[in-house]
Amino acid sequence: MNDTPLVLVNASRREFLQGVGALGGLVLAAGFPAAARAADPPKYGADGMPHGWVDNPLVFVAIGENGIVSIVCHRAEMGQGVRTGMPMIVADELEADWKRVRVVQAPGDEERFGNQDTDGSRSTRHFFEPMRRCGAAARQMLEAAAAARWKLPIGEVEAKNHEVVHRPTGRRLGYGSLAKAAAGMPVPARDAIRLKDPAQFRYIGKGELKLVDGQDIATGKAQYAIDTRLPGMLYAVVARPPVYGGKVKSFDAAEARKVPGVMRVVQIEASPPPPQFNPLGGVAVVAQNTWAAMQGRKALKIVWDDGPNADYDSAAYKATLEESAHKAGKVVRNDGDFSAAVARAASRIEAEYYIPHLAHATMEPPAATARITKDKCEVWGCFQSPQAARDLVAKRLGMPAKNVTVHVTLLGGGFGRKSKPDYGIEAAVLSKAMGGKPVKVTWTREDDLHHDYFHTVSVEHLEAGLDAQGRPVAWLHRTVAPTIISTFDANAKQEAPFELGMGVINVPFAIPNIRIENPDAVAHTRIGWFRSVSNIPHAFAVQSFVAELAAAAGRDQKDFLLEVIGPARVVNPTTLGDSWNHGESPERYPVDTSRLRRVVETAAREAGWGRTLPKGRGLGIAAHYSFVSYIAAVVEVAVDDKGAVTIPRVDIAVDCGASINPDRVRAQMEGACVMGVGIARESEISFKDGRAQQDNFHAYEVTRMPGAPREIRVHIVPGDFSKPLGGVGEPGVPPIPPALCNAIFAATGKRIRRLPIRDQLKA
Amino acid sequence: MAMLHVNGKAQQLDVTPDTPLLWVLRDALGMTGTKFGCGMALCGACTVHIDGQPTRSCVTPISALANKKVVTIEAIGTDKVGKAVQAAWVELGVPQCGYCQGGQIMTATALLKQKPRPTDADIDEAMAGNICRCGTYTRIRAAIKQAAGQQGAKS
Numbered sequence: 001m002n003d004t005p006l007v008l009v010n011a012s013r014r015e016f017l018q019g020v021g022a023l024g025g026l027v028l029a030a031g032f033p034a035a036a037r038a039a040d041p042p043k044y045g046a047d048g049m050p051h052g053w054v055d056n057p058l059v060f061v062a063i064g065e066n067g068i069v070s071i072v073c074h075r076a077e078m079g080q081g082v083r084t085g086m087p088m089i090v091a092d093e094l095e096a097d098w099k100r101v102r103v104v105q106a107p108g109d110e111e112r113f114g115n116q117d118t119d120g121s122r123s124t125r126h127f128f129e130p131m132r133r134c135g136a137a138a139r140q141m142l143e144a145a146a147a148a149r150w151k152l153p154i155g156e157v158e159a160k161n162h163e164v165v166h167r168p169t170g171r172r173l174g175y176g177s178l179a180k181a182a183a184g185m186p187v188p189a190r191d192a193i194r195l196k197d198p199a200q201f202r203y204i205g206k207g208e209l210k211l212v213d214g215q216d217i218a219t220g221k222a223q224y225a226i227d228t229r230l231p232g233m234l235y236a237v238v239a240r241p242p243v244y245g246g247k248v249k250s251f252d253a254a255e256a257r258k259v260p261g262v263m264r265v266v267q268i269e270a271s272p273p274p275p276q277f278n279p280l281g282g283v284a285v286v287a288q289n290t291w292a293a294m295q296g297r298k299a300l301k302i303v304w305d306d307g308p309n310a311d312y313d314s315a316a317y318k319a320t321l322e323e324s325a326h327k328a329g330k331v332v333r334n335d336g337d338f339s340a341a342v343a344r345a346a347s348r349i350e351a352e353y354y355i356p357h358l359a360h361a362t363m364e365p366p367a368a369t370a371r372i373t374k375d376k377c378e379v380w381g382c383f384q385s386p387q388a389a390r391d392l393v394a395k396r397l398g399m400p401a402k403n404v405t406v407h408v409t410l411l412g413g414g415f416g417r418k419s420k421p422d423y424g425i426e427a428a429v430l431s432k433a434m435g436g437k438p439v440k441v442t443w444t445r446e447d448d449l450h451h452d453y454f455h456t457v458s459v460e461h462l463e464a465g466l467d468a469q470g471r472p473v474a475w476l477h478r479t480v481a482p483t484i485i486s487t488f489d490a491n492a493k494q495e496a497p498f499e500l501g502m503g504v505i506n507v508p509f510a511i512p513n514i515r516i517e518n519p520d521a522v523a524h525t526r527i528g529w530f531r532s533v534s535n536i537p538h539a540f541a542v543q544s545f546v547a548e549l550a551a552a553a554g555r556d557q558k559d560f561l562l563e564v565i566g567p568a569r570v571v572n573p574t575t576l577g578d579s580w581n582h583g584e585s586p587e588r589y590p591v592d593t594s595r596l597r598r599v600v601e602t603a604a605r606e607a608g609w610g611r612t613l614p615k616g617r618g619l620g621i622a623a624h625y626s627f628v629s630y631i632a633a634v635v636e637v638a639v640d641d642k643g644a645v646t647i648p649r650v651d652i653a654v655d656c657g658a659s660i661n662p663d664r665v666r667a668q669m670e671g672a673c674v675m676g677v678g679i680a681r682e683s684e685i686s687f688k689d690g691r692a693q694q695d696n697f698h699a700y701e702v703t704r705m706p707g708a709p710r711e712i713r714v715h716i717v718p719g720d721f722s723k724p725l726g727g728v729g730e731p732g733v734p735p736i737p738p739a740l741c742n743a744i745f746a747a748t749g750k751r752i753r754r755l756p757i758r759d760q761l762k763a
Numbered sequence: 764m765a766m767l768h769v770n771g772k773a774q775q776l777d778v779t780p781d782t783p784l785l786w787v788l789r790d791a792l793g794m795t796g797t798k799f800g801c802g803m804a805l806c807g808a809c810t811v812h813i814d815g816q817p818t819r820s821c822v823t824p825i826s827a828l829a830n831k832k833v834v835t836i837e838a839i840g841t842d843k844v845g846k847a848v849q850a851a852w853v854e855l856g857v858p859q860c861g862y863c864q865g866g867q868i869m870t871a872t873a874l875l876k877q878k879p880r881p882t883d884a885d886i887d888e889a890m891a892g893n894i895c896r897c898g899t900y901t902r903i904r905a906a907i908k909q910a911a912g913q914q915g916a917k918s
Contacts, residue, residue: 079859079897210853217861218849220796220836224862227795235790260779289790290799291782363800363808363862363896412798412862413896445801663856667899671859674898697805697894706887708900 044585046126049117051110051387055130057138057187059112060090067162067176069096074106074113075123076384077213078362078414079671080729081664082123084212086131089660092203093135093196096175097162103212108386108406118384119419119529120583121627121727124660128725136193138182145181146173161202198721205721207663213410225382225409226367230438233369234263236430237293237442239300240282240451243690244525245273245307251283255299261292265300266433268426274490275526277392277420280451284430290442306690312524314686314693317457318354321521324480325352325461329519330494333505333577336513341474345465349552352462353541354754355737357685358455358530359692359700364412365443370427372436376403381424382411389421393428415675416529420453449700450692453528454685456481460541465513470553472564474513479504481537486523493520495534501580503538503624503734506573508591510566516577525687531672532733535626536679539734540741540755543622547742548751557742558604558621565623568594582628588724589628595655596625598717599632602653606715607634613747616640617648620742622735627727629656630717633673633735635709637743643761645681645744647709650736656726658719666714669732673712676736678703681757765825769794770838780826785809787825788835796836796865800894807893810866811835817873819892836865844910845872851906859897867893871907880911 046053054060062070071087087103090096106113114130139159146164147154150171157164163172203209216222241247253265263286270281285296342348368381370393377397383389386406394401411418423441430439443451458481465474483499485492495504495518505516530536543561550560571591573581581589600623603609609619616639623632636649652669659665682701686693694700719725741752744761752760767774767787776791783802788794788811797820800808804819811820812834839845848871851857858864867890874881874889881889886904895903 077860079861081859211856211858213861214853214856214858217858217864218852218868219840220794220865222861223795224798226799227789229793229795289778289782289786291786291790292779294802361896363806363860363894364798365800410862411860413860415896442799445803445806667856667859667902670901671898674900675896696801696803698803702894702896703898703900704892704894705890705900705903708898710883710901712901 044583044588046115046130048583049115049126051115053127053130054112054114055133057134057141060134061094061138063175063179063182065176065179067100067174068102069094069100069175070102070104072104072106072113074116075127076116076118076386076408076411076414078118078384078411078418080123080668081211081661082118084209085124085661085664086127088203088209089128089131090135092201093132094139095159095161098203098209100162105408107408108383108390110387116385116387117419118414119416121729121731125628125725125727128660132195133190133193136195137188140188140194141182141185142175142178144185145178149173149181204660205658205662207661222410224364224412225369225380226364226412226442228369228380228409228440230369230371233438233440234286234288234434235290235293235442236284236286236439237290237297237444238268238282238284238426239297239302240280240447241270241304242450243304243306243309243312244275245309246304247281247307248283249303249305251303252301255301256285256296259292259296259299261288262296263287264434265296266430268429275487277388277422279422279426279429286430286434286439294444309524310690312687312690314356314457314688317524318459321457321459321480322352324519324521325459325478327519329478329480329517331515332500332518333514333516338474338476338513338515341513342463342465345473346468347466347552348463349466349549350463351545351548351753353460353537353544355458355537355540356755357457358679358683359449359452359685360415360417360530361448361700361702362413362415362417365445365448366418366423367440367442368424368427369438369440370424370431371438372397372431375399377428378405378407379424379428380407380409381421381427382409382418383421383424384411384414384419385421389424392421392425396425397428397432415531417452419529445696449685449694449696453487453526455530455536456484456527456534458537460537462541462545464545464549466549466553470555472511472549475509475511476515476517477504477542478517478519479538480519480521481534482521482523482527484527484529487527493522494518497580499534501578501582502534503542503626506576506578506591507542508571508576508593508596508625509564511564531675532626532730535624535734536737539622539624540737543624543735543738544741544753547620547738547745551745558600558609561621561623562597562600565593565596565600568597584628591625595630596623599623599630599653599655602715602717603632603634603651606653606713607636607651609634616747618743618746618748620739620744620746622739622742624731624734626731626734629654629726629728629731631731631735633739635736635739635743637740637747639744639747639761641763643759643763645757645761646707647677647740649711649713650709651713651715652732653715653717654732655717656719656728657723658721658725659716662716665716665728668728669714670712672730672732673736674703674708676733677707677709677740680737680740680755681707684756766829767825767833768831769833770835776825778825781824784811784820784823784825784828784833788820794835794837798862798865800863806863807870808863808866810869810893812869812873815873815876817870836869839869839872842872844875847910848872848875848906851910855902855906855909857899857902857906859899863893863895867895867903871903871910875907875911881907
């Protein structure tokens with residue numbers, strides 16, 4: 001029993017000093033001036049997020065007298081590499097030697113660390129600049145301490161690789177020997193911070209550092225939420241209502257209690273709608289080990305009241321969505337006059353696309369441990385939003401949030417599932433029921449697939465008119481899908497601005513008549529963010545349809561796509577009806593069609609677009625702008641005579657602005673590509689009688705090694721460190737399904753409009 | 764009482780005989796490097812070696828292991844091949860979230876011990892049972908080739 005690795009950094013100053021004491025004594029953490037807090041408006045970017053940003057070195061950096069530099073990572077690590085990338089930014093500006101840097105994970109405490117919602121592909125894009133300032137300020141404090149000790153003008157000293165050097169004489173002082181004095185120096189005012197010239201970066205933009213957790217992962221030492229162990233800990237699994245909105249009618253736990261190791265059976269009350277991040281309720285079995293809890297759950301006899309969603313049926317619901325898509329809906333963008341233009345067009349083309357619900361299926365299923373001591377609660381969990389976990393646990397237990405500490409473990413995958421900390425609240429409720437003893441809740445794979453906050457289900461209906469030269473003159477897109485807002489407002493039936501702004505209204509196409517409509521759709525299950533969110537159905541529809549138009553016009557798909565994007569221009573997203581713009585300023589982050597064109601051209605060139613391929617092979621292209629990054633992909637597909645799809649190669653061009661850690665940008669594109677392939681080819685959650693039908697990985701299929709692209713080549717468009725950054729974690733997903741289906745069309749002449757592909761190509 | 768020989772050490776355990784090895788390792792012995800992913804031998808996250816064979820510990824009852832030798836991710840680095848595989852994983856930056864990678868490394872190590880120079884088809888066949896939801900497959904393939912000392916390994 002050893003929970004030390006989980007107690008990383010604590011919120012209060014006293015504990016922080018103790019924590020750092022274990023590293024050899026510090027101590028740049030001498031006080032916490034309230035100065036370095038984000039101001040109020042304008043509310044874009046990190047400023048627009050709850051609790052904004054913090055760039056105070058006294059919050060993020062601690063230096064021991066042994067010279068060990070501890071840097072706090074306040075964002076959750078779920079595979080995107082943030083525990084390497086974020087501290088690396090600080091270390092670079094600090095002139096710290098990476099070999100002497102330790103990374104400590106922040107608990108959920110946004111007042112102290114700034115926003116911690118690790119989602120929306122925002123970590124690096126929002127915190128690159130604050131973390132640079134943080135490191136630079138710490139460097140200047142060390143320089144000031146050295147100058148004071150030497151009684152020399154500060155202009156004669158310079159921090160270099162973990163030492164401060166007196167330039168004229170070559171005298172040096174190590175960071176460890178300066179730490180205590182540096183802690184007493186004033187934090188430089190923001191306008192006095194001297195950032196490095198990017199030409200002097202040691203780590204940023206190089207991609208040469210190994211992952212901070214790589215060795216621990218490879219040797220089995222890395223700690224995820226499911227690995228939490230505390231003295232006297234109990235283990236729980238929960239039988240939840242199989243239908244969303246259902247509840248326990250009655251249950252008999254007699255047999256469950258007979259299972260060796262089972263200690264208690266506890267009912268958890270269902271939460272009233274909307275779902276929010278609340279536990280679903282049900283019956284928990286608490287035991288001496290996980291296996292006993294699982295066996296106990298099997299022995300429960302529960303009668304469920306299935307509630308209002310008992311009839312939810314995916315086949316019937318698809319028909320409902322299609323019916324809505326065939327009628328006019330709320331107009332959310334209207335340029336020119338679609339109806340008049342399409343009536344005049346030389347030809348008219350129509351298509352409809354379907355994407356089912358998807359489950360995140362993180363390899364680590366949701367898990368959390370809670371322990372209550374008197375009036376305080378500690379939670380260990382795999383949380384993308386630890387502050388939400390803290391607030392909601394506090395609310396459920398009736399405690400002030402300051403009495404709840406949320407320790408963020410490594411996340412065994414996130415993809416948006418772990419933004420919703422319902423499992424953390426379950427752990428807290430069960431710890432309370434067990435007199436405060438530590439209780440770990442483990443979700444099984446079946447729990448995870450049945451009770452996810454699912455990716456929405458959607459029908460996208462498109463119509464276009466081409467003129468006599470085959471140029472598109474009219475474009476109608478009706479998007480119909482239950483909104484994520486339904487998770488917070490049971491009456492919500494229309495896509496929110498943030499969903500419409502994911503590649504449906506903000507298409508920067510050079511088409512004079514564009515109409516976008518959004519008919520209503522009612523949610524019957526919990527809908528949530530899934531990596532790249534509404535961009536998945538929108539990009540699939542838009543980029544498939546552009547290829548369909550190209551085919552109808554008898555044009556090359558890539559040339560036609562470039563023509564639809566039109567000439568290089570900078571478009572204010574508000575002129576496209578997009579009031580959201582991924583939360584970024586429309587002036588700072590306009591839609592730049594030259595960048596979209598460039599990734600199309602780059603991917604096409606690198607893939608050898610136009611090359612001759614053997615029978616059964618084809619190339620397809622798709623481009624999509626999301627999370628303020630520009631991505632294009634060319635997929636090479638091979639379809640055999642049985643209709644099986646394999647992917648020899650994918651070329652991805654990415655323009656995310658400057659790349660802070662290029663190796664992780666590549667890794668994210670590779671992973672997004674594999675996830676996109678799975679969405680296109682095999683993954684589907686379907687409902688019948690209100691219940692998700694897929695129990696485990698035999699039924700909910702995801703991409704495996706033999707089906708993954710054999711080669712994924714990532715081409716990073718060089719960026720400028722002085723320009724705003726784009727997102728990386730999500731935008732690689734949306735172009736993949738349409739590029740793959742466009743390639744299948746090139747290879748076989750068959751057009752896929754319903755995902756997943758599965759056996760649709762079977763002869 | 765059940766007997767278990769794991770990572771060179773004999774253990775006496777007070778668990779029910781049907782308990783899967785996975786939960787004995789994780790809950791009774793505190794060896795959490797072996798991961799739970801599906802409980803049905805579908806994802807490979809729980810892979811260990813039993814007498815050298817890659818085996819899904821989530822469906823292997825402890826009662827079946829009386830005279831067997833179990834090796835887990837915590838000890839595979841004491842094996843020359845296992846160590847080379849781990850080094851290749853770190854060198855090529857294979858892991859993203861890392862959760863499945865212990866199982867991937869155990870399966871890859873078993874493959875290389877049986878076939879020191881695996882073909883792509885060998886790799887596909889051996890690794891097909893190990894899911895990586897982050898999608899690190901191209902790097903896993905490259906790392907297996909690098910550990911095998913093959914040329915041309917790149918991500």
